Amino acid sequence: QAEKVSLSGAQKIKSELEQTKIYLEQARRIGDLARMSELQYGKIPELEKTLAVVLQSEGKNMRLLRNRVTEMEITEVLARWTGIPVSRMLESERTKILRIEQYLHQRVVGQNEAVEAVSNAIRRSRAGIADPNRPIGSFMFLGPTGVGKTE
Numbered sequence: 001q002a003e004k005v006s007l008s009g010a011q012k013i014k015s016e017l018e019q020t021k022i023y024l025e026q027a028r029r030i031g032d033l034a035r036m037s038e039l040q041y042g043k044i045p046e047l048e049k050t051l052a053v054v055l056q057s058e059g060k061n062m063r064l065l066r067n068r069v070t071e072m073e074i075t076e077v078l079a080r081w082t083g084i085p086v087s088r089m090l091e092s093e094r095t096k097i098l099r100i101e102q103y104l105h106q107r108v109v110g111q112n113e114a115v116e117a118v119s120n121a122i123r124r125s126r127a128g129i130a131d132p133n134r135p136i137g138s139f140m141f142l143g144p145t146g147v148g149k150t151e
Contacts, residue, residue, distance in 0.1 A: 010054045017047040097126055109147045114139065 020043050027035040100122060104115040121137035 010051065013047060013051045013054060017044065017051060020044055020047060093126075097123055108141070111141060111143065111147060114141055 020039055024036060024039040024044065027039065100119045101115055104119060105112075108115055118137065118139055121139075125136045
């Protein structure tokens with residue numbers, strides 16, 4: 001119940017902030033400088049500060065109600081739907097990553113260094129070590145015909 005009140009409080013502050021910005025624009029149109037300065041330098045910064053505090057405390061205290069869905073919540077829902085426990089889902093992912101070189105060697109012939117580079121890049125990406133704003137990797141497979149470059 002407290003989370004619901006907190007969430008609705010943040011929404012109320014957001015709507016009040018939007019309404020205040022509308023009032024500011026109306027004051028700007030009619031040329032009411034006193035009202036403009038009161039809203040722009042008094043009320044709007046105050047509401048923004050209050051909203052920031054509420055959102056920050058909301059993120060720490062919320063357990064049941066949130067505005068965002070996390071990866072763990074998605075896996076829990078999938079586990080409920082499919083009947084496969086979350087730990088098994090994550091475990092199968094782990095075994096796939098550990099065996100990725102074997103799988104790549106089945107498809108790519110004679111490119112040991114390339115397979116190792118690709119598998120290491122994938123492991124770095126899955127472990128969260130790689131930069132999320134950059135691509136996993138950029139690879140060029142070279143060699144004679146029949147070695148699996150197109151795979």
